[in-house]
Amino acid sequence: MLGFDTVRELQKAIERERQSGAVILSTCTEGGGYFLPxxxxxxxxxxxxxxxxxxxxxxxxxxxxxxxxxxxxxxxx
Structure with missing residues (x-):
């Protein structure tokens, strides 16, 4: 949906955003995934x-x- 070729690319992008101060949560329940609180x-x-x-x-x-x-x-x- 977001245009990443691999899960690893998505994880790296999330990490960059988190390092710049973004609050991005994740869960393994209910299908898992990343989300904004x-x-x-x-x-x-x-x-x-x-x-x-x-x-x-x-x-x-x-x-x-x-x-x-x-x-x-x-x-x-």
Whole structure:
């Protein structure tokens, strides 16, 4: 619909817009996609989703780092 040849091109364009200050939300529910917020509640939900995702990513990274430490016998600082 927007004329991008690939999903990656769209993602890069969204990232450029976000870096310039645009508030563009995204969701994986109800078919997923990018959208402009209609209200404060949508922004708050997006922030909550990103925060939860960041926490889960951090836990996964810590587990992998712990496993690597065990394999190499080195401890992280």
């Amino acid at each position: 209609a209200n404060e509640t949508e922004i708050r939900e997006f922030i909550r989703t990103l925060s939860n995702r960041a926490k889960n990513t951090r836990r996964s990274m810590e587990s992998a780092l712990d496993a690597l430490d065990g394999m190499t016998g080195q401890m992280r600082l």
